[in-house]
Amino acid sequence: MDDALRDFVKGLPKAELHLHLEGSLEPELMFALAQRNAVAIPYETVDAVRAAYDFSNLQDFLDIYYAGADVLRDERDFYDLTMAYLKRMAQENVQHVEVFFDPQTHTDRGIAFEAVADGILAALDDGERDFGITSGLILCFLRHLSEEAAFDVLAMADPYLDRILGVGLDSSELGHPPSKFARIFKEAGARGLKRVAHAGEEGPAPYIHEALDILHVDRIDHGNRCLDDPELVARLARSGMTLTLCPLSNLKLCVIDDMAHHPLKSMMESGLHVMVNSDDPAYFGGYLTDNYLAVAQALNLSRDDLAVLAKNSFRGSFLDGTAKARHMAAIDDYVAAYPG
Ligand code: HPA
Numbered sequence: 645m646d647d648a649l650r651d652f653v654k655g656l657p658k659a660e661l662h663l664h665l666e667g668s669l670e671p672e673l674m675f676a677l678a679q680r681n682a683v684a685i686p687y688e689t690v691d692a693v694r695a696a697y698d699f700s701n702l703q704d705f706l707d708i709y710y711a712g713a714d715v716l717r718d719e720r721d722f723y724d725l726t727m728a729y730l731k732r733m734a735q736e737n738v739q740h741v742e743v744f745f746d747p748q749t750h751t752d753r754g755i756a757f758e759a760v761a762d763g764i765l766a767a768l769d770d771g772e773r774d775f776g777i778t779s780g781l782i783l784c785f786l787r788h789l790s791e792e793a794a795f796d797v798l799a800m801a802d803p804y805l806d807r808i809l810g811v812g813l814d815s816s817e818l819g820h821p822p823s824k825f826a827r828i829f830k831e832a833g834a835r836g837l838k839r840v841a842h843a844g845e846e847g848p849a850p851y852i853h854e855a856l857d858i859l860h861v862d863r864i865d866h867g868n869r870c871l872d873d874p875e876l877v878a879r880l881a882r883s884g885m886t887l888t889l890c891p892l893s894n895l896k897l898c899v900i901d902d903m904a905h906h907p908l909k910s911m912m913e914s915g916l917h918v919m920v921n922s923d924d925p926a927y928f929g930g931y932l933t934d935n936y937l938a939v940a941q942a943l944n945l946s947r948d949d950l951a952v953l954a955k956n957s958f959r960g961s962f963l964d965g966t967a968k969a970r971h972m973a974a975i976d977d978y979v980a981a982y983p984g
């Protein structure tokens with residue numbers, strides 16, 4: 645491992661825009677919460693948990709990810725989960741995060757929406773106070789469930805909407821196109837929420853078109869498969885649409901067969917506004933710095949390329965223009981002052 649490159653990336657000011665809080669549940673915390681809540685888990689040791697994280701596609705992962713979330717039971721658990729993530733981010737100079745949560749994963753097993761949201765929001769507040777990390781919370785609808793179920797969760801979230809930045813769409817992509825959620829995304833937009841959606845991770849390029857034209861998203865999560873459609877690439881580039889790429893996730897879920905084949909560099913060269921994220925770091929083997937390093941090494945990225953990615957992370961955020969400009973200037977200052 646190139647320690648100099650790691651130090652450069654670690655100190656680079658960064659934002660993360662594609663992180664599922666439930667996907668930051670480390671096996672150690674899973675065990676601790678299983679014990680605290682007297683929940684049985686099908687693993688003997690932390691190593692056995694990690695050994696089970698061998699996926700051949702998105703669904704393989706989702707089955708284990710939803711099962712793991714069962715140890716999350718009360719407000720304190722959601723607080724601890726979120727705080728553990730923010731603590732790690734503070735060590736990597738991550739200054740802003742827009743994080744996903746999947747309320748249906750919890751409400752469907754009888755956990756109160758309030759326990760989930762209160763725990764997460766309290767940790768986000770403390771993360772800003774203790775580490776200076778600004779944040780936004782994005783409520784994701786599970787796309788393998790119905791649109792009616794999505795309306796139910798939006799109703800539960802109603803008292804919290806002033807603390808929720810936006811809505812997203814995640815879970816099993818194939819067979820669950822964005823168009824299935826046209827009405828709920830329209831409603832979310834009418835309520836002033838930002839809109840993002842996973843599209844083109846395993847699903848085809850037309851799903852990205854649907855996310856743009858039917859859901860009117862402000863960002864595309866993943867979006868790798870846009871490369872199958874040159875006109876779509878041109879459209880995304882022209883509009884400056886941010887794509888939140890997740891390199892280690894793509895490798896672990898077999899979206900790519902080798903990091904050397906990751907499309908990030910060719911996407912940058914096509915003028916796409918791509919940035920780097922960890923998706924579900926506890927399951928995919930690395931947090932934000934590890935994801936930058938994985939592509940930097942496999943694709944031979946320069947420090948300037950990495951700085952562009954970090955700037956894109958703020959440009960693609962929902963921060964206001966002044967804050968974006970301040971963060972981007974700090975990246976220029978960091979690069980200019982960096983030795984060598
Ligand atoms: O990578 C993902 N894709 C879709 N749904 C998800 N839910 C958590 N992680 C993911």
Ligand SMILES: [Zn+2]
Pocket residue numbers: 662664814842865923
């Ligand atoms: Zn994701």
